[in-house]
Amino acid sequence: MAEIEPITFPPAVLARVSPELSLQRHLAIGIRPCLRTFEEFRAVECTAGGLSRYSEESVKDSSVLGSSLVKSGNTTVICTITGGILEEDLPAEVVNEDAEAVNAIFAPEAIEEEAKEEFDSLESNAAVYPIVEVERGRIGAPTDEEMILGQRLYETLLHSGIISKESLNVRVGLRSVEEDGKVVITYFDDSEIGSELGPKRKWQYVLYAKVKVFSRSGPLFELVWYSLLQALKNTKLPRAYIDESAADIKIPVKIRGNFAAVREQYQIICDPLEHDTLILNEAALGYASNFCIIDIDEESRETVEPEDQSMEVDSRSVLLADVEGEEEEASSKKTMSIVVDSKGEELKSVTISGGVDNDQLKRAVELARLRSKQLL
Amino acid sequence: MDGRRWNELRRFQCRINTHPNSADGSSFVEQGNSKVVCIVEGPMEPPSRSQLSATEATLNISLNVTPFSSIDRKRRNKNERRIQEIITSLKRTFEQSIITDKYPRTTISITCHVLTLDGGLISAVTNSITLALIDAGIAMYDYISSVSAGFYDNTPLLDLNQLEENDLSYLTIGIVGKSEKLALLILENKIPLDKLEGVLAIAVAGGHRIRDMMDKEVRRHGELRLSKLANK
Amino acid sequence: MESQTTVLTRVDGSADLVHGETRAIVSVSGPIEPKARQELPAAAALEVIVRADVGVADTREKLLENKLRSVLSQTILTTSYPRQLIQIVAQVLESGEDERYTCKEAASIINGSYLALIDAGVALQCSFAAESFAIAQDGEVITNPTPLDLRQSKSSHVVCYSIRDAKVDSLLFSDSIGSFTETQLYSVLARGTESVEAHHRHFRSTIEAKISKDFVWKLQ
C-alpha cells in the first residue's frame, strides 16, 4: 500500500488554493501575507499634472485639464480630468454629457424666494462625472465594480462639498477686433464692469474624470479617490471668451404654418494659454482609508508554537489596515472604508459592512485620521 | 396617387432562382418601386447547439434595409426596434406555414435585402420570402402573399407607395393561399372600425391576385426546368 | 411603517413596504437554476436587482444593489443552496427623496428584502432591519428624515443591524455620507439600535399575520 504523502504547496499557490487558510496562518504569527504589520499602510507615490495642457512640458492641444498618477503597491492608477462648458440655468448635478437635460428652471427672483424658505445644503456643491476603468485585458461594457466605484466617487465628492459650484463659474471674456485689425481678448476680472459689458448669460464648467486602474490588488475606492483628489488639485480651468460679433441672433423658421425662432448659440472659445486654477475647499479635502477585521480561528492559533506568538495576536480578531491581495480581500467579511478631512475633525464618508464593534471602529477612525494628515 | 385606380395593384414582378449558385433558394420581388432580394439557405446544420430543436426546424431571419433604399439615405441600425419587430413577426408567420416538423434539428436561414423602398416594406419582404422558400424546395402548407391597403376619404386604396403611406392610415396583411385566412396583420394608424371591413376586403382580393402572379412565376420556372430536363 | 407579504404570485416571496414617504416592493425567487456564469460550486449565487421608480436604471441603482448585496450576503445562509440562484428584485415605487440621496431607499429595500426572504422561506442566519438618518445643521439626529430634512441636512446615514431574540446583535451595514464628527456617527449608530428594534417588532407581527394566513386551512 502506497503511503499517503501530504501535498505541499508553495505559499503563492496556497494563497490561491485556500486563501482563508493561508491568511489565518500568517495572522496567527502576527504578520500579513504582504509582510506588512497589521496597522501599516502601503506607501503611496503620486505624480501630478504630467498630462495636463497647462503643465510645464506642455502637451500641445491636450484636452486634459488636470491629471495624476498614483502608485501604491502593485497598483497604478491614472486619473485625467477633462471638461466642457455649459450654459447655466441648469443645476450642475443633473447635467450629463448630452448637456440638454434640464431638471428645473428658476427665474432669478424665484431662486431668492426659494432660498428663504428652503435651504438646500447640496445646492452649492458641485461634483465631477467620473468614469472608472479597471484594466482586465479585454474591452466590454463597464463591470459592476467600475460602475459602483464611479457612483461612489460622484456621491462622495458631491456630499463632501470639496468643489463649490461657484468655483466652476466661467468668467467670460470678449474677443473684439480693434480698428487696426488686431484681435484683442479682454477679460473682465472686475466683476462689476464685467456684468455690464459682458453678455447677460452665464456659463459653467463641467468636469469629467476618467480613472484607469492597472493591476488591481485589493479594494480600489481609496486609491481611486486619492488619485481623483490629486488630479483635481492641479486642475486648471481654461479662460474662455466669446466673439464680440457673435450676437444673440434669432433665426425665424416656419414649418407647416407654425412660426418659431431658433436661437443661435454663442460660440465659446477656450483660451489656449490663459487659465485659472480650480479652487477647492481645502478644509473639506479628505483622504480615504480602508480596514478589514479578520476573526482568527482557534485552530490556527493552536498550530503556532508558543514562542512565535507575539503580543499583538492575543485578541480573537485583528484589524488590518489598507487591505491588499486576494487572501485578505476574499476573507474579509467585515470591512470599513473611512474618509476623514485633512484636519482630522470631520468625517466625510463611512461605509461599514459586517459586525464591527465600537472599539474597532474607534481605532479605525483614529488610524484613518493619522493617515489623512500624513497624505496631505 | 400615381394614376392608379383605388383597387389597382402596382406593377408586380418577381423572379425566382435569381442566385442559383450562391444559395439554396432565392428570389427577387419588385412591387412598384420597392425591390427586395431574398436568399434562403437550408435546411442545414445549425451554427450553434443552442438553436437546435429536437422536433422542429428553427428559422433565422435577417432583414437588411440598405441605406440607399430611401431618399433620406439614413443608415438604419440593424437592431432598430422596428426592424426587430418586423423580423419577429415574419418569423412567427413563416413558422406556421413551413412544415417545420419535417426538418428536425436544422436551421433555415433567410436573408432579405431591401434595395429600394417605396412603401410596402413588409409585404414585399413577405412575398420574396415565400418565393425563395419555394425555390429552396422547402415544404410549405401554402403561399403567403402579402399586400398593404390604406384608407382615404371613404375609399379604400390598395397597395400604397411611400408617399401614401406617410399620409394615410393603412394596414398590411399576409394571406394564406386562396383562403381568407390571415397569417399576418399589422395596422399602425387609426382606421374607423366600420371602414375596416372594406379595406380588409380589397386587401384580401389584392393578396389573391399577388398569389396568382407568384404562382405563375413559379410554374413558369418549373416548366423551364422541366424542359431542360426533357432536352437532355 | 406599513408592510405586507405575499403580494405577488409568480415569485416565491414578496413584500410591499411603505416607510414614511418611501415605498418599495421586493420579490425573491429561489433557490432556482442559475445561468452558467453565475453558478457557484458550494454556495448559492445572489442576483440583486434594484430598479428606480422613474427613469432608466443607471449607476445609482448599481450602488444601491451593492449595498443591499453586502447585507444579504451576510444574512442569507448561502451554503444551504449550493449551485443554486437566489434572485432578489427590489422595485422602488416611491423614492421619497431627492435623487442625490439614497439613504431612505436603501433602508426600505433592505427591510423589504427581509420580509420577502422570510416569505420565500429562504434560510437566514438571523433577522435584520435598517433605518435611515440625517444630521441637521444644528447637529440634531433625525430618524427617517423627510425629503426636506434631507435637503437641509449636513449628512445622511443608513444603519442596518442583525437581530437575535428581538435584540440588536451586531452591525451588518452602515453607510454615511456628508460632513459629520465621530461622536455624531456613534450617536447615529446608537439611535439605530432603538429604531431597528422597533421595526423588528413590527416585522414580527407582519410575519405572524402571514403565517396564520398560510396555515388557515389548519384551523377548524
Add this chain to the structure above:
Amino acid sequence: MSIIIPGDSVQVANSVALGPGVVCTRNRSVIPVTAGILEENSKSIHVESNGRRYVPSTNDYVIGTVTGSFGDAFRVSLSDFTFPVSLSAMAFPNASKKNRPNLKVGSLVYARVSSAIPEIDVEIECLDPTTGKDGGFGLLEGGYVFDVSLAYARTLLFNPNYPLLNQLVKKCQFEIAIGLNGKIWIKTDDLKHTLAAANAIKQCQLVPSSECSNVINSAFKSLSQ
C-alpha cells in the same frame, strides 16, 4: 402553536433530529433559519413553514414533467425554473436494457425522490424500492395538474383527518396524485368535474377546514344545474 423567526433562539436536548428550518451552526448551537411554527418533541425539531419553492429531499413523493432525455435517463422538471432532476430509464418496475419505458416530452410522472444531495443532480425513481413493484408510481395519463402551496400538499397527503378529500369523494369519483412539490394531479370522468374538483382543492387553501364542505358545494353547484 408557537411562531418562530430567524434570530430567535431555541433550546434543544442533546440528541434530536434536526428537520427543515433549523440548522446547526459551527459553534454547535441550533438556530432556526425560516419563519414558521416550531414543532418539537423529544426526538426531533423542525420549523413548519409554508413555502412555494420546492427543495427536493429524499423519499418525497413528487409529480414531474418530462422535458427531455439524455443517455439512459430522462430529464424531469419538478417546478419551474429549478434544476431538472434525472429519472433513470432503469428506475421503473421490470425495466431492463431492452425493455425501456418510452416517455415522451411533456408527459407527467409520479415518482419518489431517491437521492437528494444538494451538490449533485437529484434523482427520482418510479418504483417502490422495498418491493420493486410500481407502488402507485409511474406515468400519469390525462387529467389536470395544478399547483398548491407546499405545506398544504403535505397535509393533503399525510393528514387523514383533513376532511377535504373525504368530502370531495361524495361529489364525484376521482383519481388523485399528490406531489410534495406542490403539484396535484386529478382526473375524473369528465372535464367539468375535474375542473370543479381542482378549483375546490385550490379554494380550500384559503379557508378553515370547517368551511371545506361549503367550498366544495359552491364549486360543484354549477354542474348540478
Add this chain to the structure above:
Amino acid sequence: MAKGIETSANEKAFIIDALTQGVRTDGRKLDEYRDVKISLGSQYGSVDVTMGETRVLCRISSEIVAPYEDRPFEGLFTVSTEISPMASPMFEQGRQSDDELLITRTVEKAVRRSNALDLESLCIIAGAKCWSIRADVHLLNYDGGFIDASCIAVMTALQHYKKQDITVSGEQVLVHDFSERSPVGLSILHVPICVTFAFFNPHGVEQNIKGDAKEIYVVDPNMQEELLKHGILTVTINKNREVCQVSKAGGLPMDALTLMECSHKAFTIAEKLTNDIKKLIEEDDLQRKGSQWKMLSASNDR
C-alpha cells in the same frame, strides 16, 4: 417564451379540450374580459392596475428639455416598459426576448403612435424648450395580458397626471410649485384601449389551412393560455370607433371575418373601460378638490 416553465402534455390537452367545450380553467367565458381594478396613487400620475393576477404600475414624470431639432413644435413622450424578473423569473434581467419586444412595441404603438397625447400642447418655446413626459411602466406580476394592462395603466396615468404650471417670460420659464398655482392636466386626444385575443387550434395545422376546422379564440388570455396559444392578436381601439392599431404577428392564420368579430368585441370592451376610467378620474378629482377646499376653509378659520 416560457423559458423554464414546463407545461405538461396533460395540461395542454386538458386546457384545449376545455376550450372546445367552451370552458376556461379560471371559470371565465371565452369572450369574458377579466375585471380590471384601477387604483390611483397619492401622487399625480401614479396608477396601479390589477387584472386577475396581472399587476402593472405606471408612473408619469415630466421635465423640461429641448425638443428634437426636426420637430421644434412638439414635446417628447417616452414609454418605458422594461420587464424585470419580479414579474416572473422567466423574464431575464437586461435582455429583451422577442416577446418582450413585441409587448413594448405594441404598447408604444398603441399609446404613442396613435397620438393619444397631444404632443404639440407640450411645446413651451418652439425649438428651445418643451415638456418631456415619461411613462415608466413597472410590470409587477405576470398572468397574461401585459399589453392590455400596460395600456390601461398608461392611459389612466396620463389622464390622472398633472404637471406644474408655468409662465413664460421671454426666454425664461418660471415653474410654479404645486402650492403656488394649481397644477394643470395633460391634453389627451383620445383613449386607446388594447384588447388581446389568443387563438387555439384544436386540430392539426393542415385542417386549419384547408379551412375544415375553425380556430377557437379567447379574450384576454391568462398566463397559461398565453403559453399554450397558437396565435395572438391585439386590437387597439378607442371609443370613437377608431381602430388605432392591430397587430397579429404571425402565428395561427385566422379568418378575416373572425377579425371583424374580434374588433367589434374589442370595441364594446374598450367603451366600457374608457367610461370606467373617466368616472374614476372624475371622482378622484372631486375628492382632491374637496380636501383642498377643506384645507383652505380651515386656514380661514384661524
